[in-house]
Amino acid sequence: MLRYNLESSDMNKIFKLFLLLNLIISYSNKTISQNIVEEYEQRKNDSIRIGIGEKDFLPFIQSGYTLMLPTSKDIKGVLVFLEDSGYDKKNKNSKQIYDQASEKNFAVLSVSNEIPFDFYFSKKSARSSHIIINQVFKKYNLPNENIFFIGVGLSGHRVMKHIEFMKEDNYGFQLNIQGIVVCNAVLDWASEWYKFDREKRNQRNNLWEPTFATYMLETHLNGTPKNNPDGYYDFSAYSYFDEKNENIKFYTSYAVRAYIEPAIKYWLKKHLKTMYDNNSPDMVGLLAELELAGNEKTELIVLQPEDNESQKKNPDSTWDAINKNELIDWINNQSE
Template sequence: MKKLLKFSGIIALIFFSNFSIAQTNEIAKKHKSTDFYELYKPGTTEVVLVLFGGYPENAEDIEREFAITGRANKKNVAVVYLNYSGKLWLEENEKIKLTESINTLFQSNELPTKKIFFGGFSSGGNMVLLISNFLIKNSNVIQPAGVFIVDSPIDLLALYNSAEKNIKSNYSQPAVQEAKWIIKTLNENFGEPENNLDKYEKYSVFTSKTDHISNLKNLNSTQIRFYTEPDTLWWKENRKANYDQMNAYYIKKLSENLKNSGFDQVEYIPTENKGYRANGERHPHSWSIIDKEELLQWMLKK
């Protein structure tokens, strides 16, 4: 009897070891890593979600802050976390190169192209809107079915003006450091706003001062979602920033502008007390303001 139990135990051990190896191999099949992206592809793939991080997030950072892989794969949604950030706008040559990289990503991994969704956090949202507009304009094989942004600095002129206020108030060291970088970067590339408004309009997603939305005109038939958490109290206490210095203010204005211009598939989604970093830090400027399950349901309906 003891020999039989011992023998049965060995069989069970072998079985579970093989099962574990099989699971590991299955996971390995689903995951592909390159300098450009991290891909998690389920056995059957119907929908693809491509995510852009904010400055200076890489794929690993996005996956940590917005852990949607398991939930998405169970619904046959492939997830791509991009190593592409550090930009507030895209030059024309950058749009072309990024398009080539995205096309290669889809072709080499045999990803479906009927239901593709692009999402981006912070400056990554700027890239999502600009590259999506470019893809549709040029009738690229990759056509976004929907796009979403998460608290993105869509108005570069407003960003410049807010940075000046942050430096003047000198209330928050992180805000001052960021503000100095913003002004330096924009000055070096576009010059001071008062004499170079046309350059800000050319590269910005939206210029509220002039209601300029030309950089989004090809998205008029695309599903668009704007996520933001307009926690005015948090920004006042932590950055001494007024509502008109917040990304949320300009995101709402863009949403209203697009709807008034005939964009009938735009959703403005403000949240409350959902903004927390992966380490538990309270911050309204976070990936966590998105309801992952609801987002996936939205994608699967389209």
């Protein structure tokens, strides 16, 4: 009887070791199926003003890129993120889709320029990112096909402005963009200014972001939507208040998927915000205008409360909750 128990115990140990070995091998295979490289310049010893106070400055960040290459030499396409090397920690959002992209033979490129929380107020920002993208494509011989831009929160706005600026100027190197994915992004800056203005009047929530954002908008767009609405319309990919919405033309030929998480009850109870004080109207409006312009390749994904268990509700938490397997399948289906 004792001998039987010992043999049974040994068998259990062997079985557990076998399972552990399989897990290690599986993890190793997944790890070695990717090659991650990065190259960032030394941070410039300078800063930008973000407010009227003596200490209202933010230091510059590192410009550069992080690139995930699948081991397959037959790379099908490239997913491009315009992430901030500071706040976004170089590849905070893009790395969440590395495994899925690698399995479908997509490379993932995250690019940052030197300006923290960059709004892309000028073409200089887009040119800086474009130069890095061009260099990476040449250095690693990436295919200029099946290019998808993906943007979360502010980086979603960067994606839209980057595409607009690149289309306006006749650069020698142009990406063959197949689609755009935006997640909980600000697109209507006229509406956004009014949201921030309401926040500052009510003074019920943390006012750092409203104060910072309104200062940046009013400084770089020469006023407010009240006295310079055209400046805000031109800066927005879409605006509810803009009767022309001329920037829509830059995106009509692409497959566009938008992820929103209204979380209306959360914002009402936690922050006393209305159903208009989130980014959902921006992206629904964008898709509506695209369809009015004849784009039949749009799709809206709405995350319900049961889809996201996070206690925080913001663009990052929305992106965290997205089904990346389903997303990469959509990207793959849109590819040529």
